[in-house]
Amino acid sequence: MAGLTPMMQQYFQIKEQYKDTILFFRLGDFYEMFFEDAILASKELEIALTGKDCGLKERAPMCGVPYHAVDSYIAKLIENGHKVAICEQTQDPSEAKGLVERQVIRVVTPGTVLESSMLEEKTNNFLLSLKKDGNAYGLSGVDVSTGEFFISEITSGNVEDKLLDEMARIQPSEILISEDLSSDSSFLNTIRSRFSPFITSYHEWAYQWSNAYRCLLEHFRVQSLDGFGCQGMKPGICAAGALLEYLSETQ
Template identity: 45%
Template sequence: MAVEIDRSKLSPMMQQYLAVKDASGDAIVFFRLGDFYEMFFDDAILVSKLLELTLTGRDCGLPTRAPMCGVPYHSVEQYLKRLVNLGYRVAICEQMEDPALAKGLVERGVIRVVTPGTLIESSMLDESNCNYLAAVWSRDEEIAFCAADISTGAVNLHKLEGKSRTDDLISLIDRYHPSELLITKDFLDYKPVADFLKTRTTCMVTLRDDDCFSVNNQRETVLKQCGADSFKALGLSENGADAAVCCGLFQYIAETQRAIVGRFTEITVHGKDGVMGLDSNARRNLELTETLRSHEKKGSLLGVLDKTETAMGRRMLRTWIEQPLTQPVRIMDRLNAVELLMKNSVAMTELRSLLDQVFDLERLMSRVMFQKATPRDMKALSQTALQLPAIKEQLRTLTQSKLLTKLEADISPLTEISDLIERALVDEPPLLIKDGGVIRDGFHQELDALRHAMNHGADLITEIESRERERTGSKNLKTGYNRVFGYY
């Protein structure tokens, strides 16, 4: 607080707000009140300027009203996106019980902290780019760098050793373009890294305590997030820099998401993995993904090659261009696959047509696992799954390519999932679950009965009246209603 106040004189709700604010560190608190997320005191003054909102006031128990501004809950994502793009963290504080049923003050709690590196909403992400949260840790003569995209579940780990490890770290930061970097103060005090972060990147730098990287404290968090029973199963050492950096990264994900969901099933450990090392200057001068002068995709190598049909394909192509292969066998596998597709124009045309109907499955699955999926997300998941059998069928005609044969074998048709969703959801579901009308009539017997009661309540009351008149023999029996007892 910029100005000290006597908290004992505040209203209970405002004391609740400040308790949440104190526990949220430097994050702006979006405090749910009815149909709005409200901000008070310093947050209200700041956000009203940043987002050009009207600054009002609210009685709070003090002689002067508390500064206040707010945004509608149904359009909150557009405001979150603007604040995150400006480099702010936002704590979402929700009502944890129905206000109509609450006895006294409504219970509230932070359900998530939104930061640049932890976004999963499609409206807040660029579908063509990965959105990496990265972490760095150093131990003895080794540096470990880990980058995870929680919107897709991808995790990449690099272990750097030798005299060039600092330069290699800077190259990795430039390669992955993380939206947010978790780092300790010791690293930020290291001039080469600090200078690069200040002058050559736009990522949010989040300072973390050494305890966040403690293997002893965070081991279980990593194992639960990855659904593994040991570090060895994940390709990690028991107590090295690689284990510590993963601890720091997954602890932050659990802290901000307020959940451990097992989304990350694999950690890709990179070593001498046949990928060409390019420093930041080489990447820019080669104009791999953007031009040197205008910083646009058009005119770059990516702009020339990108004929992809899906968001997943666009992200993969960008990764392949930024990390060119050096192993002849892997290069030839890709070239053979491309050549085979070019020679089989019918199969290629059919695959492009099928892929055009595929949604962003990677990010859809993340929203499902973080329980952020909307009814339309589920419908998109089903529509994507419906294309998979036909895609597999086309790939089976291209057996001369080892790469395409493996791809066909790796694709699961997800038939049970698509069948369930198609049976359960209406053809055109609403945007939000709260809007209702998500589940088809006939899918769930109890739901059908409740809907009938809701839509035909008057008829049901009339039926009860008739039944009770007949049972009691009283022709004058009628039902009544008041707010205290309800129907009687």
């Protein structure tokens, strides 16, 4: 990053942590995007692509949207299958000695949308987590806009067909899967051809039973899951724990 201005160095340090997102970088009354993000966003949002001096020989590609109208722009990017990281100024510029402090406060994905302006009325917006364990599937879903949450399992019969039927009923906008399941190309192709959801591959450790069980106990502040009727649902608990870990990262 030699030669970059201090602000651009800050931008790249933050962008490095959110490589798979379009980074909305707050500058005053605007969220700015730079380099590849700017080129992509300017096309998707049909806004002007300009440039900014960044300390390099060539100006950095740049585009921006006003903060007061950001929801509509984020909604369009999400609808087109992108993730958006919102980076805010976390310090009053008048109190800053040098560069204003910034950090990502939220990552918006199709399954983690909260704003009513980005959602269809009278329709749930489910984020669905899946865990395969032998010939069984664990499912856990949440609609973060309403708080609706569930855990279930499919353990008998033609589990693949039953899973597809359940997904057809839920109609998730985003599906969270473990890294090992993401390598099953046949499974992914079937899901994409039937539902066209946004699919996110997530850390394998988050789906491990011990971590998932602990995560659920901490989230619900209980000593056991007996009262929830899911104590023996190992794949379901694994799916639910990973779901909560993902939400803690993005919200």
